[in-house]
Amino acid sequence: MKYCTNCVMPDTKPGIVLDDRGFCNACRTKEIKKEIDWNERSNQLDEIIKKIKSENHPFYDCVVPVSGGKDSWFQAMMLTQKYGLKTLCVTLAAHLPTTEGIQNLNNMIKDLNVDHMKITIKPSVFRKIRRKCFLRQGEPNWAEHSAMFSSVVNTALIYEVPLVVWGEDIAFEFGGLQRQESKPSALEIDNSDLIKEKTIKDWLDNDVSERDVFFYTYPDYDKLKEAGINSIYLGHFLPWYGRRNYEIVKARGFVGRQNGPLSGNFLDYDNIDEKLCEINIWFKYLKFGFWRATDQCCYDIWNDQMTRDEAIEIVNRLSDEFPKEYFQDFLRFHSVSEQEFWDTVEKFRNKDIWEMENGQWKLKYPLK
Numbered sequence: 001m002k003y004c005t006n007c008v009m010p011d012t013k014p015g016i017v018l019d020d021r022g023f024c025n026a027c028r029t030k031e032i033k034k035e036i037d038w039n040e041r042s043n044q045l046d047e048i049i050k051k052i053k054s055e056n057h058p059f060y061d062c063v064v065p066v067s068g069g070k071d072s073w074f075q076a077m078m079l080t081q082k083y084g085l086k087t088l089c090v091t092l093a094a095h096l097p098t099t100e101g102i103q104n105l106n107n108m109i110k111d112l113n114v115d116h117m118k119i120t121i122k123p124s125v126f127r128k129i130r131r132k133c134f135l136r137q138g139e140p141n142w143a144e145h146s147a148m149f150s151s152v153v154n155t156a157l158i159y160e161v162p163l164v165v166w167g168e169d170i171a172f173e174f175g176g177l178q179r180q181e182s183k184p185s186a187l188e189i190d191n192s193d194l195i196k197e198k199t200i201k202d203w204l205d206n207d208v209s210e211r212d213v214f215f216y217t218y219p220d221y222d223k224l225k226e227a228g229i230n231s232i233y234l235g236h237f238l239p240w241y242g243r244r245n246y247e248i249v250k251a252r253g254f255v256g257r258q259n260g261p262l263s264g265n266f267l268d269y270d271n272i273d274e275k276l277c278e279i280n281i282w283f284k285y286l287k288f289g290f291w292r293a294t295d296q297c298c299y300d301i302w303n304d305q306m307t308r309d310e311a312i313e314i315v316n317r318l319s320d321e322f323p324k325e326y327f328q329d330f331l332r333f334h335s336v337s338e339q340e341f342w343d344t345v346e347k348f349r350n351k352d353i354w355e356m357e358n359g360q361w362k363l364k365y366p367l368k
C-alpha cells in the first residue's frame, strides 16, 4: 500500500496506478483538466441545448436525477435557469432519509420551481437486495446505485424525454479508472465503477424474482439510441467542483448537517441526505484502507484548497472513527444482528493491509 505523493489516495483504490512521480490517476486528471478548453466544451453544450429546444418536445426536454444533495441542486439549477429547459427532476426515494435531506429536497423544488417525480422501490425487495449486497459483497449500496441509474433512464425512455443530465463523471474526476479523458456520454453509466460487472440478475433467487426489479433493470443501449435519448455528464462540459456547488446552493436554502460532520467526516455537507450510505463507505476502509476523510481531503487537494500536510493530519485524526450515528438504523433496516455485522466486517477486512496490534486493528502502512 503506497500513497500518492501529491494527494493522500492509496494505490489500494481499485484502478489506481501511481506514475513515475508517485502521482495517482486523479492527480493526473487535475493536470489534464487545466489543459481543457472550457469555452469549447461550453459551446458543445450550447449546441445540445439548442437542438433540443428546437425540437419542441411535448413533455419534458430533460430529466435530472436529484437527491436533495448539493450537486444535484446545482445541476437542476443550471438546466432550468441558465439553459431554460423544461426539466423533470426525478428522485430515487431514500428509505431512511435524514431531516436535512427532506428539507433540502423540498427547498430545492421550491427554489427552482420544478416538476418532481419520486420513485420509491418496493421496501421488501429493496431490503432483501441490500442485505444480500452487504453480506456477499460488503457493499449494500450497490442496490441504490443500480436502481438510481436504471430508474432515471427508464423514466426518460417511458416518457420520451430526449436528454438525461448527470453530474460529474466519477471515473474521471475521482480517478477510479485508467481513463484519461472525461466522456460526454453517460449512456453506459450502468457500466461504471459503482456497478462493476454485476447486474440485478445476479441477486435474483427464491426471494426476489424478475417481476420485482423493473426499476433496477437498465434499458438496452440499442433501445435508448432508437428512442433518441442522449445522456450526458454536466461535468464534462462545465468545470465541476463540489465545494463551489455547495456555496452556490447554500445561498439558495441548502443546509448542511445540523450536528456538524458525521464520524470520520471532515465536511458537514457531503452525502447527508440519507442514513444508509455511511456503513457502505466505511467498508472501503476495511477493504482498501481509506474512506470519507481521505475522499474529502483529496477532493480539496485536487482543487487547490488544501495542502498534503493538512490532509495527512485530518485523515489520521478521523479515519479510525466508527460511523456510529446510524449504525442501529443500519442493523434494523437489514435485519442484521450485531454479531452478523461484525462477522461480515472481518470477512471483508483486507489482511494484506491490516494487522492486529495489542488487540486493535491497525493499518500496516499508515499515511505519513
Ligand SMILES: [Zn+2]
Residues within 6 Å of the ligand: 004, 005, 006, 007, 008, 009, 023, 024, 025, 026, 027
Ligand atoms: Zn493523487
